[in-house]
Amino acid sequence: xxxxxxxxxxxxxxxxxxxxxxxxxxxxxxxxxxxxxxxxxxxxxxxxxxxxxxxxxxxxxxxxxxxxxxxxxxxxxxxxxxxxxxxxxxxxxxxxxxxxxxxxxxxxxxxxxxxxxxxxxxxxxxxxxxxxxxxxxxxxxxxxxxxxxxxxxxxxxxxxxxxxxxxxxxxxxxxxxxxxxxxxxxxxxxxxxxxxxxxxxxxxxxxxxxxxxxxxxxxxxxxxxxxxxxxxxxxxxxxxxxxxxxxxxxxx
Amino acid sequence: xxxxxxxxxxxxxxxxxxxxxxxxxxxxxxxxxxxxxxxxxxxxxxxxxxxxxxxxxxxxxxxxxxxxxxxxxxxxxxxxxxxxxxxxxxxxxxxxxxxxxxxxxxxxxxxxxxxxxxxxxxxxxxxxxxxxxxxxxxxxxxxxxxxxxxxxxxxxxxxxxxxxxxxxxxxxxxxxxxxxxxxxxxxxxxxxxxxxxxxxxxxxxxxxxxxxxxxxxxxxxxxxxxxxxxxxxxxxxxxxxxxxxxxxxxxxxxxxxxxxxxxxxxxxxxxxxxxxxxxxxxxxxxxxxxxxxxxxxxxxxxxxxxxxxxxxxxxxxxxxxxxxxxxxxxxxxxxxxxxxxxxxxxxxxxxxxxxxxxxxxxxxxxxxxxxxxxxxxxxxxxxxxxxxxxxxxxxxxxxxxxxxxxxxxxxxxxxxxxx
Ligand code: SF4
Numbered sequence: 001x002x003x004x005x006x007x008x009x010x011x012x013x014x015x016x017x018x019x020x021x022x023x024x025x026x027x028x029x030x031x032x033x034x035x036x037x038x039x040x041x042x043x044x045x046x047x048x049x050x051x052x053x054x055x056x057x058x059x060x061x062x063x064x065x066x067x068x069x070x071x072x073x074x075x076x077x078x079x080x081x082x083x084x085x086x087x088x089x090x091x092x093x094x095x096x097x098x099x100x101x102x103x104x105x106x107x108x109x110x111x112x113x114x115x116x117x118x119x120x121x122x123x124x125x126x127x128x129x130x131x132x133x134x135x136x137x138x139x140x141x142x143x144x145x146x147x148x149x150x151x152x153x154x155x156x157x158x159x160x161x162x163x164x165x166x167x168x169x170x171x172x173x174x175x176x177x178x179x180x181x182x183x184x185x186x187x188x189x190x191x192x193x194x195x196x197x198x199x200x201x202x203x204x205x206x207x208x209x210x211x212x213x214x215x216x217x218x219x220x221x222x223x224x225x226x227x228x229x230x231x232x233x234x235x236x237x238x239x240x241x242x243x244x245x246x247x248x249x250x251x252x
Numbered sequence: 253x254x255x256x257x258x259x260x261x262x263x264x265x266x267x268x269x270x271x272x273x274x275x276x277x278x279x280x281x282x283x284x285x286x287x288x289x290x291x292x293x294x295x296x297x298x299x300x301x302x303x304x305x306x307x308x309x310x311x312x313x314x315x316x317x318x319x320x321x322x323x324x325x326x327x328x329x330x331x332x333x334x335x336x337x338x339x340x341x342x343x344x345x346x347x348x349x350x351x352x353x354x355x356x357x358x359x360x361x362x363x364x365x366x367x368x369x370x371x372x373x374x375x376x377x378x379x380x381x382x383x384x385x386x387x388x389x390x391x392x393x394x395x396x397x398x399x400x401x402x403x404x405x406x407x408x409x410x411x412x413x414x415x416x417x418x419x420x421x422x423x424x425x426x427x428x429x430x431x432x433x434x435x436x437x438x439x440x441x442x443x444x445x446x447x448x449x450x451x452x453x454x455x456x457x458x459x460x461x462x463x464x465x466x467x468x469x470x471x472x473x474x475x476x477x478x479x480x481x482x483x484x485x486x487x488x489x490x491x492x493x494x495x496x497x498x499x500x501x502x503x504x505x506x507x508x509x510x511x512x513x514x515x516x517x518x519x520x521x522x523x524x525x526x527x528x529x530x531x532x533x534x535x536x537x538x539x540x541x542x543x544x545x546x547x548x549x550x551x552x553x554x555x556x557x558x559x560x561x562x563x564x565x566x567x568x569x570x571x572x573x574x575x576x577x578x579x580x581x582x583x584x585x586x587x588x589x590x591x592x593x594x595x596x597x598x599x600x601x602x603x604x605x606x607x608x609x610x611x612x613x614x615x616x617x618x619x620x621x622x623x624x625x626x627x628x629x630x631x632x633x634x635x636x637x638x639x640x641x642x643x644x645x646x647x648x649x650x651x652x653x654x655x656x657x658x659x660x661x662x663x664x665x666x667x668x669x670x671x
Binding site for chain 1: 253255258259262263266267269270271283284286287288289290291297298299300301302303304305306307308311312347350351353354355356389509511526528602605606609610612616619620
């Protein structure tokens with residue numbers, strides 16, 4: 001058994017996959033460095049140095065075999081942070097290399113492929129919910145700020161959506177759990193990695209004067225647009241799971 | 253901005269608009285221009301859900317609930333003693349923009365009671381849309397309710413600025429409309445729809461020749477029918493929907509179970525329950541027509557004018573056509589696989605893809621997302637299927653009802669995945 005350790009980036013993972021083929025490892029597991037706790041003391045470890053060239057070659061191959069959308073699916077598995085994600089991605093790539101003329105991602109009767117399709121579904125759902133449930137709050141400096149806490153690491157997947165939608169206002173979306181975010185300053189739309197965690201106590205004191213008024217209007221609208229004769233809380237909770245409530249203006 | 257007054261108006265005018273279900277934001281394709289606000293994509297986003305489980309994607313309000321008409325089924329009717337209010341154009345624009353900037357909504361759904369006359373009202377609605385587009389550079393979704401009797405010129409302008417237009421038929425039959433809204437006339441309600449339909453097809457023709465023709469109601473038209481306020485049957489309702497899909501290229505027909513809010517001899521009593529299950533069955537039939545290739549006549553026929561409340565219309569069709577089953581998963585064509593109870597569009601597509609790789613069995617079917625407890629009676633695998641012996645069973649329906657305690661049981665809404 002060989003354990004490959006990579007830096008936790010997608011490029012790093014693709015480099016690791018390349019090296020599995022390069023060194024003809026048979027029995028391997030791949031771990032991101034920060035999740036690795038040396039469980040298997042008999043395993044040999046091999047440290048992977050991320051090389052865009054190697055990653056690029058895997059990428060090219062995959063593009064030929066399963067297309068951009070196939071790669072996108074593997075990226076979603078990666079962003080799911082599923083403890084098995086590295087193993088499943090490796091397995092799919094190996095399958096794809098064996099059957100280069102088939103889109104192996106459609107072979108749903110294979111257990112790992114089925115898992116990929118399930119994980120993608122969950123990640124897509126979370127991605128979609130984040131486009132829906134992000135609530136911007138206007139700050140004194142005019143920036144619209146949103147905090148989120150998604151189950152999967154979806155910020156890279158929602159960037160384009162918000163970039164297309166909000167071009168004439170400055171905005172930030174910040175992932176509280178993973179402590180990073182995206183920032184749009186009317187020109188660029190980039191990731192940012194703050195040194196310190198966001199101080200939630202100080203945060204509300206920096207709201208723009210109008211902010212609480214619009215929040216109140218939205219809350220009243222939410223109540224008034226409901227038809228009480230048709231109340232169906234079970235359905236409501238199915239659509240808006242409780243774990244999102246604390247970030248939703250209308251549920252506070 | 254006087255926020256207290258605005259809040260009061262918003263409460264009244266959101267409350268009065270809430271019974272209109274013909275509002276969703278899907279179908280818009282307005283792309284953001286550089287540096288402007290808003291972008292609508294083909295599938296809209298539900299930003300939240302009300303406690304009754306309906307999607308909230310648009311700011312849905314009336315411009316005013318003052319109305320000169322007296323339609324029996326409507327809370328805004330002139331004889332109803334309620335608080336009245338009216339937004340200014342600026343107020344609606346301000347709310348839309350500020351809600352949009354905070355990512356609460358996809359856009360605006362603006363309807364109105366009729367004050368003075370049809371044209372004055374329509375003109376005011378158009379002014380809101382125009383201001384949003386031209387002054388605020390807004391590319392989010394706008395749905396305007398056309399006012400019956402509004403002039404062609406105003407409809408033309410409305411179609412330039414709005415993504416979708418709708419006229420609610422409200423009551424499916426002409427006789428029902430006569431009874432409940434004697435001042436309204438069906439021909440007048442339908443004429444703006446005809447105008448928009450012509451405009452859309454003209455737009456599509458011109459687009460082929462000139463590249464830069466201004467958009468014309470790009471998300472099309474929709475309508476709503478209230479179900480259960482008068483006593484039409486489901487066959488009549490489905491036929492009306494089918495007629496409008498075919499002849500007016502409608503994008504959607506919405507069905508709204510009547511909520512009894514007013515005391516009136518002509519209407520069901522206040523204690524009548526909202527016909528949620530019937531409404532849900534109508535939406536299911538509508539799906540069968542739009543996505544499953546069913547014809548209206550296949551879903552119901554004159555001997556059977558009401559939808560079965562116990563089972564969904566697709567299962568009901570299957571039970572009446574047992575001779576067409578079992579269906580072999582390995583060889584049947586896609587259209588037939590779609591007709592198997594318990595198999596939806598997504599699963600049917602996956603089946604057709606996956607069977608190229610291997611011969612499918614019950615286990616695969618489950619993994620692909622089929623509701624196997626229903627599907628198993630209607631399918632033949634190459635290796636046979638032990639459940640097929642029930643296919644000719646007199647009690648198949650009972651068997652199916654017993655076996656299908658789905659997690660959506662008792663939650664009837666158009667928002668659900670229906671099959
Ligand atoms: S015209 Fe419209 S707003 Fe006026 S009473 Fe009839 S349905 Fe209600």
